[in-house]
Amino acid sequence: MKQRMIYIILITGLVSLYMAPEIHSEESKLMDMVNNIHWLGQATVKISVPGKTIYIDPYQIKKTDLADIILITHSHSDHLSPEDIAKVSSDQTIIIAPGDCLEQIKNIARDKTIISEPGLIKQLGNILIEAVPAYNVVKTNFHPRTNNWVGYVLTLNGIKIYHAGDTERIPEMKDFECDIALLPLGQTYTMNSVKEAAEAAIDVKAKVAIPIHYGLVEGQNQDAREFKALLKDKIKVIIKEKE
Numbered sequence: 001m002k003q004r005m006i007y008i009i010l011i012t013g014l015v016s017l018y019m020a021p022e023i024h025s026e027e028s029k030l031m032d033m034v035n036n037i038h039w040l041g042q043a044t045v046k047i048s049v050p051g052k053t054i055y056i057d058p059y060q061i062k063k064t065d066l067a068d069i070i071l072i073t074h075s076h077s078d079h080l081s082p083e084d085i086a087k088v089s090s091d092q093t094i095i096i097a098p099g100d101c102l103e104q105i106k107n108i109a110r111d112k113t114i115i116s117e118p119g120l121i122k123q124l125g126n127i128l129i130e131a132v133p134a135y136n137v138v139k140t141n142f143h144p145r146t147n148n149w150v151g152y153v154l155t156l157n158g159i160k161i162y163h164a165g166d167t168e169r170i171p172e173m174k175d176f177e178c179d180i181a182l183l184p185l186g187q188t189y190t191m192n193s194v195k196e197a198a199e200a201a202i203d204v205k206a207k208v209a210i211p212i213h214y215g216l217v218e219g220q221n222q223d224a225r226e227f228k229a230l231l232k233d234k235i236k237v238i239i240k241e242k243e
């Protein structure tokens, strides 16, 4: 009996020794990706991994790198800015945007534009892009569901990043899965409360949540701190400095 116990202890010890570096490397891979995500104000996010630069909703950007991919969530002027898209576009840039954005960017995008709507799945090199629904449930006149506007789930280096676009907490979120969630805190046009944004982070099963879409026309720095406090011991919240 005693011998059996010793065996069990030995085996448990060996298994945990074997597993520990794996857990550690998963976590450091996730945090490396968090560091590759730059918040440029409002809903503008730049993701830089070696060899690829992705912009989501570029708006009022200062420092510009050329984009390989630009994702647009919807046609409101703080998300669809032809001027900013032009700043980071080259001949090689692929733009993915909802159909109602195309008219405004037709001179920039030319033939390299992909029309997005909820359900779109696109593999571009080693990046998988999925467009998911984004809409208002309560404030339906701002982002009606029927507009087919989107958020995006990107998979790169094995990490799933969800950019919610302008949305309230919607039932579909329970079917989304991501490692890192970029969620809007503005409470005039998007989420109805900071609590709702925190619940959305739980719905999408994020390991790390980063608040965006605050501090300009709606939502305050205090809201980001409240978001972090609400998710304490549940989800790691990283409050990014605006770059």
Ligand SMILES: [Zn+2]
Binding pocket: 074, 076, 079, 143, 166, 189
């Ligand atoms: Zn909007």
